[in-house]
Amino acid sequence: MSSSGSESAAVRPRSGRQPSTSQAEISHVALTLFIERGFESVTVDDIAAAAGIGRRTFFRYFVSKNDVPWGDFESQLEQMRSYLDRIPNDVALIDALRMAVIHFNHLPSDEVAYHRRRMTLLLTVPTLVAHAALRYAAWRQVIAEYVAARMGLPPDDLTPQAIGWALLGASLAAYETWLRDEESQLDELLERSYEAIAVAFVSKRVASFDE
Amino acid sequence: MSSSGSESAAVRPRSGRQPSTSQAEISHVALTLFIERGFESVTVDDIAAAAGIGRRTFFRYFVSKNDVPWGDFESQLEQMRSYLDRIPNDVALIDALRMAVIHFNHLPSDEVAYHRRRMTLLLTVPTLVAHAALRYAAWRQVIAEYVAARMGLPPDDLTPQAIGWALLGASLAAYETWLRDEESQLDELLERSYEAIAVAFVSKRVASFDE
DNA sequence: CTTCCATTCGGCACTCGGTGCCAGTACAGT
DNA sequence: ACTGTACTGGCACCGAGTGCCGAATGGAAG
The missing domain is CATH 1.10.357.10 (Tetracycline Repressor, domain 2)
Structure with missing residues (x-):
């Protein structure tokens, strides 16, 4: 049922490239689109574009489009x-x-x-x-x-x-x-x-x- | 839960081309494949081929592959x-x-x-x-x-x-x-x-x- | 028998979700 | 500068599902 994120502080900014976005951010952008135009008529490409990331990257933050509303x-x-x-x-x-x-x-x-x-x-x-x-x-x-x-x-x-x-x-x-x-x-x-x-x-x- | 077919007699053999198969028949062929090789690794093409129909025809008998086991x-x-x-x-x-x-x-x-x-x-x-x-x-x-x-x-x-x-x-x-x-x-x-x-x-x- | 109508069939092209691969890019420590 | 590490995103590919349309089949009317 409920499922909003819990924002536990990232304890390890150790090495390698920084993430360019976050699950929460993508989720928020996507939810806005879903509410505006309906879930089905928003494609993953739309979400990726709106979030300013590549389609491939989207699927690194979410296993599937269906997971987006779950956080x-x-x-x-x-x-x-x-x-x-x-x-x-x-x-x-x-x-x-x-x-x-x-x-x-x-x-x-x-x-x-x-x-x-x-x-x-x-x-x-x-x-x-x-x-x-x-x-x-x-x-x-x-x-x-x-x-x-x-x-x-x-x-x-x-x-x-x-x-x-x-x-x-x-x-x-x-x-x-x-x-x-x-x-x-x-x-x-x-x-x-x-x-x-x-x-x-x-x-x-x-x-x-x-x- | 249960869902086997109920075979109510077709009351209208009236006009037009005869169906070349039936929901039950396709379902049976498909279930056999599913059990043999697993649901995921059987494609709709496989089912259609095994049932001797076109892929397009499969989707006239079942709205989706997921519906097959439901009859x-x-x-x-x-x-x-x-x-x-x-x-x-x-x-x-x-x-x-x-x-x-x-x-x-x-x-x-x-x-x-x-x-x-x-x-x-x-x-x-x-x-x-x-x-x-x-x-x-x-x-x-x-x-x-x-x-x-x-x-x-x-x-x-x-x-x-x-x-x-x-x-x-x-x-x-x-x-x-x-x-x-x-x-x-x-x-x-x-x-x-x-x-x-x-x-x-x-x-x-x-x-x-x-x- | 031919014509017409109804219905099913199935190929083709297209969209969309999802994945494997891999080269590129940013950042940390040496 | 060099190396290791982790995130990025393009590309090609697969499989489910859909719209379109012409072809095939059979019954009924002429």
């Missing part, structure tokens, strides 16, 4: 991992997960508008929706590993995987609703989303034994 | 829609959904082996994993519409969307586990998957009021 997602995941690890174990699992999702998606209010447009692209443009599945897989894996650790199960066990999926889905549903309504509060939508799933998935086998 | 998914969805509509309303929602998923994924035992290989492709090859997101969106929409109808909500409301997502995720988690274990029973895994989510998502606010 440095991997470091976001790393952050989420360490955030989760710092949550005390007496916090209920679902609450720990909710806290992580909320924290992960919290950003400075002056970036919210930009973030909304970025997310709208990601959840609207078919190519990006498809590509996002690969990012989501990594996200789910982080969740699954945490859940697995807490429950003493292997990370690829059905239960942590299912919970990872459900949490992702619930969060995305909340996200989509949030994007449609300027007034809405993401935290609250997440809560409602999780609750809706809880209610729906509990079978009310009233007055009958467990099978 | 006629849209008609599968249609089937699921009508199946859901036939479920009496006194069946608990979660049970109705489970029944639909199970029914949707049930197939003749002589096709299971083939189906497994097809699904393994879909859940393994990155391009296909990504592309699948678009199919899943349609699948979720069917679920969301059903849930919305039963709850008297608009289909794009948070609750039905969240449930659609969670059901999809739970089912896919079950599917992945099923694919890894030849002995496992899909029905049972689905049940366990849904149950895991129910347990995880209920916050145990013991002795505290609802906020």
Whole structure:
């Protein structure tokens, strides 16, 4: 979901030629073009030209055009991992997960508008929706590993995987609703989303034994 | 998830040139190649050649190479829609959904082996994993519409969307586990998957009021 | 049988994303 | 100046996907 860069200071200006640009810079230029003219009708050549770099260089900063709106997602995941690890174990699992999702998606209010447009692209443009599945897989894996650790199960066990999926889905549903309504509060939508799933998935086998 | 063809009889052999092949035939030829040599290293030209048609013709039967393993998914969805509509309303929602998923994924035992290989492709090859997101969106929409109808909500409301997502995720988690274990029973895994989510998502606010 | 219409076929040329290769360019330390 | 290192970007190439259009096929009307 969220994925803005984290700008950790480059610790090694050691030797060799200096980078002529940065991921963030290209991303910003490209996003502007996407919003103006639509994702599909902006070619990689257009982006490279607008950023003042060669087409070949573009592909050194981004593996694919689809990655542009994501920024440095991997470091976001790393952050989420360490955030989760710092949550005390007496916090209920679902609450720990909710806290992580909320924290992960919290950003400075002056970036919210930009973030909304970025997310709208990601959840609207078919190519990006498809590509996002690969990012989501990594996200789910982080969740699954945490859940697995807490429950003493292997990370690829059905239960942590299912919970990872459900949490992702619930969060995305909340996200989509949030994007449609300027007034809405993401935290609250997440809560409602999780609750809706809880209610729906509990079978009310009233007055009958467990099978 | 499942998606084998449904072979509804062509009702109009009326006029014009006869099709020289069929979606199912191309799909079968292609799947064989995919399994032999891997999805990525089979080009559309290869498929066309193996199927004895022109490359241009291939793209009349399939919008993209990624669609090949899916067969006629849209008609599968249609089937699921009508199946859901036939479920009496006194069946608990979660049970109705489970029944639909199970029914949707049930197939003749002589096709299971083939189906497994097809699904393994879909859940393994990155391009296909990504592309699948678009199919899943349609699948979720069917679920969301059903849930919305039963709850008297608009289909794009948070609750039905969240449930659609969670059901999809739970089912896919079950599917992945099923694919890894030849002995496992899909029905049972689905049940366990849904149950895991129910347990995880209920916050145990013991002795505290609802906020 | 011929003509006409509908439909499918498939070659050709083109766009665009993505990659391998490699020579060029900037910068650091010796 | 010399050398090693890292970023640059042009070029050629591949594969997916599309628009165009003439050719092939078959049914129905004359």
